[in-house]
Amino acid sequence: MTNTLFRRLAGAALLTTPALLLGAMLTSPPQDDDSSRAYIESLARDWDLSIVSANLFHYYWVAIALAVPAALTLLRGPRGRTLATAGAFATALGAIQISGMLLTDWFNAAMPSIVTTDQAVAVFDRVSADPSLTVWLRSGVVLGIAMPALLMAGLARNGVIGWWATPVALLPMIAGPVAGSILGAAAGSVVGALCCAPFVLVGFRLLRRTAPDVAAAEPDLVAAR
Template sequence: MTNTSQNLRRLAGAALISTPLLLLGAMLTSPPQDGDSDAAYLASLAKDESLSILSANFFHYYWVAIAIAVPAVLTLLRGDRGRTLTTVGVAATAFGAIQMSGMLFSDWVFAAMPNIAGLDQSVAVFEQINGDPSLNIWLRTGTILGLLMPAVLMAGLARNGVIGWWATPVALLPMIAGPMVGAMVAPAAGSIVGALCCAPLALIGVRLLRRTAPQVTAAEESLALSH
């Protein structure tokens, strides 16, 4: 394996290992809402604009890390078992992560808008934007693929023997378990639980870094030559 390939593996591994910290930062800095209405959402973003933007940065780079790293997961596979499932999971997860990272731009806009145009005007703009069909397709594909397809990816890796089957259900939880625990216990507890649910991604990152060890690289090259 070339040095370039090894460096790409290291980059992907480090990116996936960073995901729990990025998600933890995003959830800890996410501004609390007083209700579920559009007005409450916009008011929460505008109340502390700097904090909202910090949270948006963490969320954005969480998704960027996933998008740039998951293609390298395919280099962990040995044999054909689970390869199709993993490939589908990789492609769909990467696409979903790209969609989700792009959606975060709106946080910069919606955090600033109420303080400039007023809350009522901001709600009107927000509702018009969210009523656009193409934006809804963007949002739904990002949500469905970004949040559900990592489980498909984990299932493929588990079938191939790269990781255990425990990672498949856990991969569904980062954006679900965190808010639930936060609502029932405390926001900080929910943030920690959400970050811990990124363990499968971090584990894959560790696997990628281990594959860059000299002895592993030598074994891979010997195996390739034998075929």
């Protein structure tokens, strides 16, 4: 029963990832350039929009962090288990790192309404220059973006999903911005959401394993492996 509930909750969480990412990207405030000032000004320009985007990004990563360990319950036999285990826990760690970092959006969006923009940028640059914060951010980005591919490779090696999911798992946070720069923000947001397909597939697999007929047959399938 516990395993069934775990799979259902995790499966449902993974199914929400395209909608969460789509909403987050669609509401992400546009920047004039990549400077600290442009970033601060973009967040401060529309508080409500910035906070909606920050919340959606946060819960996108929360859903991933909570759900990917459940993917390991799909494994049958030893093939791909090491890859999948490393990928699942590294992905969860990266997602936790990134979701925590999003708290800064609230502060960055609020600062220009309380202090001058120059002061807000100075605070942002001072905080961003701290080495420990750099490690926090970069480790989160590397693990959160790259390690889902390792998880998918392990699941594919085990026969749970197809190999196509491995390269696609790298793309949600990469293909969207690239497509957005070429086709526009809306198109880029859709592309990013579509690249959540591997997470959606794993979510469906988790939910399918909770069906009575599949759950009843699982002990025999595990033994056969």
